[in-house]
Amino acid sequence: MRRLSFAIATLLAATAMAPLAIARGPDGPAAPSAPVDKIVDEGTNRSEVMRVAQYLTDVIGARLTNSPGMRQAEDWTQAKFREWGLTNVHKEGFEFGRGWSAKNAGVKMIAPRPLTLIAAPLAWTPGTNGPITGQVVLAPMADEAALDQYKGKLKGKIVLLTEPTDITDATDPDFRRYGDADLDKADTFQLQNGGASANRRPSSASRMAFTAKRDAFLKAEGAIAYATMSSRNGKLVHGQNSQFQVGATPPLPGFEIAAEDYRRLTRLAKMGAAPSLELNSEVSYDDSDTKAYNILADIPGTDAKAGYVMAGAHMDSWAMGDGAADNAAGVSMVMEAARIIKASGIKTKRAIRFALWSGEEQGLLGSMAYVENHVASRPVDPALTGTNRYMNWSKAFPIKPGADHSKLAAYFNLDNGSGKIRGIYTQGNTAVVPIFREWLAPFNSMGATKVATGRTGSTDHVFFDAVGIPAFQFIQDPLDYGSNVHHTDVDTFDHLKPDDMRQGAIILATFLVNAANAPEPLPRLPLASEPKASDGFYAAPGAH
Template identity: 85%
Template sequence: MRRLSFAIATLLAATATVPLAIAKGPDGPSAPVDQIVDQGTRHGEVMRIAQYLTDVIGARLTNSPGMRQAEDWTQAKFREWGLTNVHKEGFEFGRGWSARNASVKMVAPRPLTLIAAPLAWTPGTNGPITGQVVLAPMADEAALDQYKGKLKGKIVLITEPADIADATSPAFRRYGDADLDKADTFELPGGPSAATRPQRGPARQIFLAKRDAFLKAEGAIAYATMSSRNGKLIHGQNSQFRVGATPPLPGFEIAAEDYRRLARLAKMGATPSLELSSDVTYDDSDTKAYNVIADIPGTDAKAGYVMAGAHMDSWAMGDGAADNAAGVSMVMEAARIIKALNIKTKRAIRFVLWSGEEQGLLGSMAYIENHIATRTIDPTLTDPARYAAWGKSFPIKPGPDHARLAAYFNLDNGSGRIRGIYTQGNTAVVPIFRDWLAPFSSFGATKVATALTDSTDHVFFDVVGIPAFQFIQDPLDYASTVHHTDVDTFDHLKPEDMRQGAIILAAFLINAANTSDPLPRVPLATQPKTLSEFYPAPGAK
């Protein structure tokens, strides 16, 4: 049994003598920290939630059987805890896909089992298939012509093998003060990070379709890509999920070390051959993906609501533990804590478990369009072009819940301990959040950082003027090892960190739901005079 940290143990001891009542402040009732700590530790469920999502359900690729099971199970838990308005809200996505088993074996020049995964939404092999390997890197359309007449009956390695890089950073780390200080830098609108905000143009998808058609026309029997990480880590990522747009040939991702070996053998003329097998299933019976929604009602129906969310979908390899069963479990545990303590708040508190985040924040985008705001976008655009255009299209038209949603809090950085919160350039909330974090300084959560952080479900809330925030979390081994890989399992989750995260989230939600006035908002964005200066193209200087 793991020992509780000194800070949590101290607060637990305090609950024996502090009256179980919500402290009254000048701005409405504030979060009863000691009660929350007691409920989140002595009676905590966060790791049981995480274990069911990972060990029992496992991977939750959008619209896969695992995701459907997770949708049902999480709704049942919300109802069990007494939340109301528990339901699924659908949006158009694409095909369901799952892989029952797969294998990649080198059969010449010697037998060897390789580490590999089928690429999501690629077809199965319909039994084992065998073919010679040909190295034919296809980075762009211009590269295709040189391989005409050379691929019939072949298994094509379509990425140039990158040289192995030396590891220069620790695989596991926690933030120090200097790391946290770097995040507390205000960036003027249109600054450097504008170029790194969600941008996925249509050119890549158009090329992928042409590449796949070329491989099929040339008579290739399968293709393979190289994993982007060393250490035999694999991901199986692929973005071709729309009905009518899935690839025609079986595709595999091969571990970097195994892929380089195949490429070396091919280059030296040793003619490697592979035996491939993948047993996959498509499901087109319901092409909608679903967000799971549950509420704790407020005492004032006119006061609006605050919200917490995390994406429940994962990639098909591993069990989607750090990304993002960790965030889902902390959000669900915050809901359970608040209900278990029967805490009443002026505003309602809504909990949402997103789908389709890994394919471009699709679930949160759909929710925003249905409830919060719409933007003027070319109606012919589809993913990922629509994703790229969404955050920089004007005008913004507020929807029915734009004024009602007072704040959104997101968790999607693994299971690391919360160290603070990003304000997304909202300077007016800085003193408020410092006060809210004050009880948790001994927990290690102290930093209120004005920096922007991107690439998860708070982003599109923020760009339509909703106060939307992502917590700062210790990175642990998230980026180095587990993110989207086959080793993203329960083993890598940190129980004490996740208990701390759920406790802080519950406190923030209670505070946000009870403030006399909603949290301050930044001005609703309007089209800048020179759009390209504020939203430069990827790679622009």
């Protein structure tokens, strides 16, 4: 049996003899806090968190939205929730697009010498229908103005679309944990600036329109395939692409080539050595069900009128690697928190709902669909779908509260890898700071100490927060998440940290129980309204 980490073992011994802490409100004691001793005991001595993570990664593997792997994960996680005794286990669909999977792929340089390259097929691009060969040509195409210069030069070629960048010296360690100074940086109150920043987001629609024109140009010019350079060094590849719409199959096979291999190809091309490649990719599309599905499961509360609290993590991943740190880790901790609460027999006034989101990697689409269907809606152009909908959603006013807006008391999210929880972002909600400090106090010896007023984005708490729900993301040690594993081919089970994930599940379970039993729902920020078009400074009449 694996030994418990010293911090967890120490806390377990101490809390086994300690009375329950009392959660204090502004006028004194408010309600008993979560039974930390029970939660720590269940979450350490009978933990299932790594077994869940291993099945999602080693057995199922990559879970691209609507892919066969994602469909298998949808079924398996529902069965697991039912096995643990959760209720109302079901999936909720939203319109997404087509499924795609790569069964086989390879890129070889065949001239001026034979060499196997590290590469990935770009998701949702077509296969090669057997091996194809051709010379490479470097033809960077960053915008429409670049297309004309390559007319008549691409027939039979494999086009390298990215202008190669020079390799830079690494200045940060590949693996790290947060120090006090790092945590302090997160504890900075950030003004919203009247919503002006939301209106300056780049247009996803314009990027997608250019991609379609570029692909059509390559096809018309007789190119046989194209490739881009990986954004990271170290032979890491991602395979990211967002052309998942039904009826919009890209005309050519696309690949991402590892940065070091890509630079070699461009150097050879520039010196006139005429490098040639053999490309091979076998892919399949599935348009039989264009809906993606969120998985939901409940632990009922004792008061049907008290509403519910919620925890979530996204289950979809990119097609390379096994989607371990991003985000089987978060899914496993959310599921383990559900198992801990249920197995411990803890009763809560409010219900607790667990959500495993789909379509996060394409624009938080699963959590957006849940918010729209249950919590609040915004007048977004119905013609906008996918990432275009994501880019415009927060700019649409007014917000119309839905049936669950008053019922949903809090949402907690996990999506920063398997690193130890070090604290929680409050999203500028200053009223929850003293509450969360008390909830974290039993876990200070585990390294969870910081309640930060700062905001963090780009994951599934965002749209809950945007409609006035108290919604939070935990602060986690970065480990090698950002440096190596995020979205890459090395995002595998090996990079997960068992002790950290046990700690994360225990803290999440505690926060859920505390929020579900609090006499009053967590404090809310005011519901956002449409900001003024100005930058907030007075302009005199006639001033320019």
